[in-house]
Amino acid sequence: MATMKDVADKAGVSLSTVSYVLSGTRSISEPTRALILKAMDDLDFHPNAVARALASKRTRVVALLLSPQERGMGLSELEFVKGASEAAKALDHHLVLLTEGMDSEADLAYLKRQGLVDGVILMEVHLHDPRVPLLQKLGLPFSLLGRPDPALNLPFADIDFDRTIQSVLELLTDSGHRRISFVNQSREVLDAGYGPVVRAQEAYDHWGSLLGVETSTIYSHPTPRGGWAACQAIFEGSAPPSALVVMNDRALPGVLQALAARGLRVPEDVSVVSAVTSSAAAEMMVPALTSADAPSQELAWRAVTNLVKTIENPGVVLEQTLIPCKLTPRSSTSRVDRKSH
Amino acid sequence: MATMKDVADKAGVSLSTVSYVLSGTRSISEPTRALILKAMDDLDFHPNAVARALASKRTRVVALLLSPQERGMGLSELEFVKGASEAAKALDHHLVLLTEGMDSEADLAYLKRQGLVDGVILMEVHLHDPRVPLLQKLGLPFSLLGRPDPALNLPFADIDFDRTIQSVLELLTDSGHRRISFVNQSREVLDAGYGPVVRAQEAYDHWGSLLGVETSTIYSHPTPRGGWAACQAIFEGSAPPSALVVMNDRALPGVLQALAARGLRVPEDVSVVSAVTSSAAAEMMVPALTSADAPSQELAWRAVTNLVKTIENPGVVLEQTLIPCKLTPRSSTSRVDRKSH
């Protein structure tokens, strides 16, 4: 475990000179630089991250605050986590995972004073997320996956729900569908102001009316059972829809099951689109679902990049990124059957 | 950002005394301890993790080496990651996620010299995992999720595949099934010596013959398409099975689809058990599958605990934990229909 001192001795130069060839903070003559590089190589030297962190006051560690909720963790979250870890590595940082109880002021303040992380990434951001003002007050750099309602001057990366829902509805209306129901997440989550649920709902209402769709929304708990109940409720009415847009991964199996129980075939009788899922989840359904897949990897990349930029240059103009989900047609959608409607 | 020196000054004691009340390494008189605690409280002091790490040569950070393969990451891995993060927190550690390229000697050596982590947890351990001797050589503490073949003196936490498969087969044979096929993961993975695939196969062969089962194994790529092909192959034969054991989450949808395409109902015509999945995945299928769920959370807990113990006491007797999957009957299994067999 060679240290900089060892390198300096071996190269016959001062310790600081070694430090400078590492940081590139000042110019070094080519001969001495070569000498030092060789010494480093010979000794198999690598700077100690902890010592460097202590001296420079930068750990190059960022934290990902995992969703406190049980609900949140699905395949697309997993993709996000992996993506964030990779992005962090690419930017020469480490990613630590922080679970549970990281939302109170005390927790966040503690995190800051521990000094182990340079900044944090928030998941599951709500419209009025209390963590945002907290972090601002603490002066702990952060970036958001999702965004609060007025997102003035905040660095975030989020799904463009408006365009996502637009493209889904257009796909369906282009295929002749006119009665399209929306299976959103639960009422509680909506009332709690969870961004995706609120924004997707707004987008559905907006584009639905613009495209002349007969809309109807049903809120479902994120369980197969919830999806089953939701689906039953939808088809109880006198004017059943010819298509379903579902933004509720966990409820999806129940929805499909209820459809089958009613003798409704997908896509012959009813088209189904899964919005804001992972493609892996959509492909796991039978039939494979047409879906608007969350761009988790890219969002992760943006979130990490944003954070690192904020850390390195606190005065930087903050980047706000909106990415729509990519619509992938699979086997769960078809043109509406004229005869039956 | 108060430091220990501030606390010492405010309490009118020496810096080291403050340090000792923190570490509890030596006895302090009650009055001075109280004085110091009060000072810490007043100044809202919290020890700086980086400085502490530098001085003590322990960062209290452990790394989770994510599966290099694309394959590995499913819902149960996610549960494992979450569990590990929680366990780490409970043991006053942080968990960093390391992705990609952490298997070569250079990578691991670099990780060690960086000095940021005290130890690592390996996932996706193979029977002859090259990382194990590497880590031993480097002297970097580690613990395993899974285990190499002779696992002498290695700390690991793994699924008890033998008992898991036994319970699955017994469930089926108790219900009258005699012809039971096994859908394992791909041949490539088996040949690569991936622990779960090898051990599950051995267990299936062993218990199958012991229980008088007509066995047949088919290897499937971890995709719906692979599962479809596997299922077709299985039912091509003259003596189709009455039950399927599937240890291949990603192939499962394809298997079910192929069954349906052949007009075979689950569980009336064929019983299906998903082995070593997450319950979330089993519940996402239609019908919800009887499954042997991987005890991801508990394994994570053990793996982290093992690692921390190893770090704190290099000479400790290493713990080896085997936990069977918990069998949860759902709607995909039934007694064999006597008439049709």
Place this chain on the structure above:
DNA sequence: CTGTTAGCGCATTCAG
């Protein structure tokens, strides 16, 4: 029971 002191390994200011 408590204080003094020497590092941990590196970044960086101040000299030269």
Place this chain on the structure above:
DNA sequence: CTGAATGCGCTAACAG
């Protein structure tokens, strides 16, 4: 262009 010296905040001998 390079060296010497100081300190980041804390731990852990060493000395009372």
